[in-house]
Amino acid sequence: xxxxxxTAPRPRISLDSRLRATALSEWIKFRSIRSGPLNLLLTAAIxxxxxxxxxAQTRSGWATMPPGxxxxxxxxxxxxxxIQLAQLFVGALGVMTxxxxxxxxxxxxxxxxxxxxxxxxxxxxxxxxxxxWAWCTALSFPAFFLGQSILSSPAKHVGIGxxxxxxxxxxxxxxxxxxxxxxxxIGVVVRRTPAALSALFGLxxxxxxxxxxxxxxxGSQVGExxxxxxxxxxxxxxxxxxxxxxxxxxxxxxxxxxxxxALAAFALIRRRDA
Amino acid sequence: xxxxxGATIEAQSLKKVxxxxxxxxxxxxxxxxxxxxxxxxxxxxxxxxxxxMILGLDLPTSGTVTVNxxxxxxxxxxxxxxxxxxxxxxVHPGRSAYNHLLSLAAANGIARKRxxxxxxxxxxxxxAHKRAGxxxxxxxxxxxxxxALLGDPGALLFDEPVNGLDPEGILWIxxxxxxxxxxxxxVLVSSHLMSEMALTADHLLVIGRGRMLADMPLSELxxxxxxxxxxxxxxDPQRMAADLRAAGAQVTLEPDGTLGVLGLGSKxxxxxxxxxxxxxxQLRDVTASLEEAYFxxxxxxxxxRAPIPVAA
Amino acid sequence: MxxxxxxxxxxxxxxxxxxxxxxxRAALAAExxxxxxxxxxxxxxxxxxxxxxxLANLVCFNWVKKWxxxxxxxxxxxxxxxxxxxxxxxxxxxxxxxxxLVVTNEYGHGLIRxxxxxxxxxxxxxxxxxxxxxxxxxMVSAVICFTAFFTGQAQLSGGHLPHVSLGxxxxxxxxxxxVCYMTAVGLIGLFGAVLVRSAAAAISVVFAxxxxxxxLVSGLPDDIAKRDIVPYLPTNLGGSLYLSHPHHAVxxxxxxxxxxxxxxxxxxxxVAAAFTLRGHDA
Numbered sequence: 001x002x003x004x005x006x007t008a009p010r011p012r013i014s015l016d017s018r019l020r021a022t023a024l025s026e027w028i029k030f031r032s033i034r035s036g037p038l039n040l041l042l043t044a045a046i047x048x049x050x051x052x053x054x055x056a057q058t059r060s061g062w063a064t065m066p067p068g069x070x071x072x073x074x075x076x077x078x079x080x081x082x083i084q085l086a087q088l089f090v091g092a093l094g095v096m097t098x099x100x101x102x103x104x105x106x107x108x109x110x111x112x113x114x115x116x117x118x119x120x121x122x123x124x125x126x127x128x129x130x131x132x133w134a135w136c137t138a139l140s141f142p143a144f145f146l147g148q149s150i151l152s153s154p155a156k157h158v159g160i161g162x163x164x165x166x167x168x169x170x171x172x173x174x175x176x177x178x179x180x181x182x183x184x185x186i187g188v189v190v191r192r193t194p195a196a197l198s199a200l201f202g203l204x205x206x207x208x209x210x211x212x213x214x215x216x217x218x219g220s221q222v223g224e225x226x227x228x229x230x231x232x233x234x235x236x237x238x239x240x241x242x243x244x245x246x247x248x249x250x251x252x253x254x255x256x257x258x259x260x261x262a263l264a265a266f267a268l269i270r271r272r273d274a
Numbered sequence: 275x276x277x278x279x280g281a282t283i284e285a286q287s288l289k290k291v292x293x294x295x296x297x298x299x300x301x302x303x304x305x306x307x308x309x310x311x312x313x314x315x316x317x318x319x320x321x322x323x324x325x326x327m328i329l330g331l332d333l334p335t336s337g338t339v340t341v342n343x344x345x346x347x348x349x350x351x352x353x354x355x356x357x358x359x360x361x362x363x364x365v366h367p368g369r370s371a372y373n374h375l376l377s378l379a380a381a382n383g384i385a386r387k388r389x390x391x392x393x394x395x396x397x398x399x400x401x402a403h404k405r406a407g408x409x410x411x412x413x414x415x416x417x418x419x420x421x422a423l424l425g426d427p428g429a430l431l432f433d434e435p436v437n438g439l440d441p442e443g444i445l446w447i448x449x450x451x452x453x454x455x456x457x458x459x460x461v462l463v464s465s466h467l468m469s470e471m472a473l474t475a476d477h478l479l480v481i482g483r484g485r486m487l488a489d490m491p492l493s494e495l496x497x498x499x500x501x502x503x504x505x506x507x508x509x510d511p512q513r514m515a516a517d518l519r520a521a522g523a524q525v526t527l528e529p530d531g532t533l534g535v536l537g538l539g540s541k542x543x544x545x546x547x548x549x550x551x552x553x554x555x556q557l558r559d560v561t562a563s564l565e566e567a568y569f570x571x572x573x574x575x576x577x578x579r580a581p582i583p584v585a586a
Numbered sequence: 587m588x589x590x591x592x593x594x595x596x597x598x599x600x601x602x603x604x605x606x607x608x609x610x611r612a613a614l615a616a617e618x619x620x621x622x623x624x625x626x627x628x629x630x631x632x633x634x635x636x637x638x639x640x641l642a643n644l645v646c647f648n649w650v651k652k653w654x655x656x657x658x659x660x661x662x663x664x665x666x667x668x669x670x671x672x673x674x675x676x677x678x679x680x681x682x683x684x685x686x687l688v689v690t691n692e693y694g695h696g697l698i699r700x701x702x703x704x705x706x707x708x709x710x711x712x713x714x715x716x717x718x719x720x721x722x723x724x725m726v727s728a729v730i731c732f733t734a735f736f737t738g739q740a741q742l743s744g745g746h747l748p749h750v751s752l753g754x755x756x757x758x759x760x761x762x763x764x765v766c767y768m769t770a771v772g773l774i775g776l777f778g779a780v781l782v783r784s785a786a787a788a789i790s791v792v793f794a795x796x797x798x799x800x801x802l803v804s805g806l807p808d809d810i811a812k813r814d815i816v817p818y819l820p821t822n823l824g825g826s827l828y829l830s831h832p833h834h835a836v837x838x839x840x841x842x843x844x845x846x847x848x849x850x851x852x853x854x855x856x857v858a859a860a861f862t863l864r865g866h867d868a
Contacts, residue, residue: 013350017383021351025381032373033366035786050802085798092790105364108331109421112358113381115330115347194626194690194785198683201793206676209797213645213672215652216660272332 022114022123030097030127039093040132043086043176044139050082051147055155062155075157076168077236079147080140083172084205087179087228090132091200094183097128099193117269125184125262132180137173140235144169164237164247171234171247178231178254179204185261189268203257204228227257280307280460281355281429283328287337290323297323299484300337305462307428310455312475312492313464316572320484321464325431328462329358341429351382357422358431362414362438367407371398371417374406379424392420397446411438419447429460436470448474472564482572496567504540506533507556508547517550518543532556609707613714616704617688621718626687631726634680635733641673642734643741650745666749667760668829670738674764675796675821677730678771681723682792685775688719690785708863716776716856723772727765735761756830759841763827770848771796774820777855781862796821823848 030036058078062070101107114120144160151157158165183200190196204227211223223229224245233239233250245253283305290298298320305311315321326332327339330346338345341356349355365374375389393399396416401409406417415438422430432451436444451474455461465471471478478495480488488495508514511531518525523537535543540557547554604612621627649669653661692701701711735752742749750757774795779788800821816822817839825832826844839847 013383018350021381021383025377028373028377028380029366029369032370032377033368035368054802081802084802085794088790088794088798092786096786100366104366105361106366108360109364109378110381111331112329113351113353113378115349115352192626194683194687194789197786197789197793201789201797202679205793205797205801206679209801210641210673210676213641213669214648215656218648218652 019119019123022119023127025110025113026120026124026127027131030131033100035096035100036093039089040135043089043093043136046086046089047080047082047139047143047172048146050085051079051143052150054078054081055147055150059151059155070156072238073156074236074238075148075151075155076144076165077238079144079151080168080172080235082143083176083232083235087176087204088201090136090176090180091183091204092197093132094128094180095187095196095200096193097124098184098187099191099196102191103193118266121188121266121269125181128184129177129181133173133177136176137170140169140172143172158237162237167247168235168237171251174251175231175234175254178251178258179228181258182227182261185258185265188265189261225253227254230254280458281342281427282306283339283341283429283460283462284343285324285328285337285339288324288327288334288339289336290320290327290332291335296484298327298334301481301484301486303479303486303489305460305479306477307460308455308458309476310451310461310463310474311477311479312471313462313479313481314471314568314572315481315487319481319572321481322433324481325358325360325433325462325464328431329356329360351425353378353382353384353425353427355425355427356429356431357425357427358433359415359418359422359435360431360433362411362418365406365414365417367405369406370403371406371409371420372402374417375420375424378421382425384424388424388426392423395423396420412440412443415439416443419450427459430454430462432461432463432465434465435463436465436467444470468563468565468568480568480571487571492564495571496562496564498567503560504535504538504543505556505558505560506535506543506554507531508533509553509555514547514552517546517552521546534560609710610714613710614718616701617711617714617718620691621688621722624691626691627684630680630684630687631722634677634684634726635730637680638673638677638730639734639737641676642670642738645672646670646738646741650741650747653745653747664748665831666739666742666747667757668831670735670742671731671760671764671828673734674731674768674824674828677727678768678824679792679796681727681768681772682775682796683789684723685719685772685777686779686785686788686792688715688776689779690783690788709860712780712856712860712863716773719776720769720773723769724765727768727772731761731764731768760828760830763841763844764824766845767824767827767848770852771820771824773852774855777852777859780859781855795819818847820848820851823851 055078058073065073101110110120111117144165148157148159160166160169179200182204183196186200186203187196190199208223208226208229211226212219214222230245230250231254233245234247234254236247239246283303285301285303287300287302288298289296289300301320301324313321313325323332324339327334328341328346330349333347346352346356365371371393372389375392376386378384379386379389390399390402393402396419398413398416398420401413406414409417415435419432419435422432430451435447435451439447448470451461451463455476463471463474472492475492477491478488479486480495490498506514506518511527511533515525515527515533518533518535518538521538521542523535523543525536526534528534538546540559544554544557547557646669649664702708739749739751752758752761775788775792778791778795779785782788782791800819803816803819817826822832823839823844826839826841827848832838
């Protein structure tokens, strides 16, 4: 080939092709490291095991429970309580999807292939959302049925058709997905794994505890609007303690936090790479 | 449209300031296709910064840099036009070489079989499905080169490509770069290895403290910046030196009796010795080297200098 | 330059191999320099101090503000020491993360190879890290706990709420218990990180162990597992140490048992870490 100047205009590549190319690249990256599938497996294991253990414990201790506790017992909330632990793993997965690239320096290669950084972040988040939501919703159903079958009479239990039950099962999947996404965006803002993990876990696990230390009414007023406390209502059948938010309003609060984190992430993604 | 036809990389008044430091101070250059352009300069001179700006990883403080008349930032699927090896270790250690390249290829709509092709071209087919974290430095370099070649681009940028390669690998990369240039592509290589640069590059850009010190063909750089001299050893160095000085040459006398002569060719020195009755032991033209030319040119601009150790 | 070369050539070749004491001192010095020269290692204790003391004061402040509006039952149930020291669970997290960072910072960039090249005895390296971190954690915890105590109680007494002073029976013991607990958590973080090796896993484990696990099991009805296992989780042991009225719902170990059990956590993890370090390639 003669070395004629290559200044002829390049053929236009449709937006659809470009987005699909980026999404495909992100999917390949997600599925090709061990930590991705491993984290998802652990999440499933924790939720299922949690359902089994917690409900079995409740079932065996049902007779000795005080009547007040029995009345306020939430069969779905208890079944899904393993989510409190599982959210750490989904959150870590979200964080590492981003910080793994910054730590290894791979992010430079990613931006060389796709200089449009907002597009990269959007597709990364999209692939993550689709995969995690599908997985977590899929595992919520077996967890629900497993738990309710263990909570056999006289323990309080519900069927899938009961009012609020289906909402709660979908709510579990949505909650985990949101926590994971929070991890993704915090990862973009912080860029270092230990700091991002600490920030996410601090927000999701520690802050509720800290707020609880405040005198009663103030504690619950603030605590109600913390991301995890609010979002958790999504997979509870009965409102938790003093919290008044219902499942959908609670989830909306969590989604608002995710949106704020997303805004920060998109604003900051153009910074010089670490 | 054949995008392998070379691309011109052009910078105009390119400037980059970080806080108080001016990393790149208003440089201009045009890197043309069909030849290997070497990028030389001391550590901290601004080579990496310039390369990053060409690739859109950093934004210039002022001035422009374009590939084929377009800035990198807005490019769609740029790997088809520009391939780069910046940092061989910039891979996720848990990912296989194959999947690493596959994710890059997918991002720019490059066919899957191209991944197999480049893996074969760099000789990594046998370890394609092994974790990149377990690769030696040489293997990582080759993986990085494979990534640069994926899109069959018209312009290629290499930052220290021979780092970690064994002699066979060094010969291979040198041949590869020359072949790419012969095919009409634009090749920019940044390296410290003088001997390699002298064998590979056709044209040189020398940068020091953010400023362009030289932008010319290799041969011209050497000719302009190194001293051609003749080394003479004779039976009576003192008398020889006096005679040569009388003939108008500059003579330096080394402790071991060797004379370094500037200004007279070996033919003239030989004839003069015969006329004056000197016994010659050695008459040698010292060929100019790139290393010498480089040190002369950049002597003032070295940022980080360690004292050269002297044997006790 | 020539004199430096001369010094090198005759240098230490004539000395006897270093004694165990000198080796230990060298290892300790190396670990201390590594710790104080990384920004993340300085930021973490700083955050611990700010967050812990801030939280303790915030809580006390709010109690003072709300006091007039509280009913008699709440006022009767108010425990000044416990309210003041409740922050310890959160403060301990920072120290756990610090402990994990001491280890994972080395694995990240292959620094572990340099460290082991300088000190091939891996047990010594681990011990040196543990000693340096332990001392730092102890001092930081002491600063945090005593400052939080004094400032918190000052607020309570200023607001005419029930309050205690260091001289009251048992109070000093509880504050010291808080310091020891936080130090122990720092060491648990360090040894845990050696066991799991990755930074992400180490930090997840620290948070899971200290936060999520207690929250999960606290809602369970009373039974064997709850009586025999739950009280010995680190956070509950801590509670037994520094709270004068720990929650009976999660089980309470007596003070001597709590001290022993906490020490056991640290020692068992430490031994496991030592064995792991020997077995692994760097």
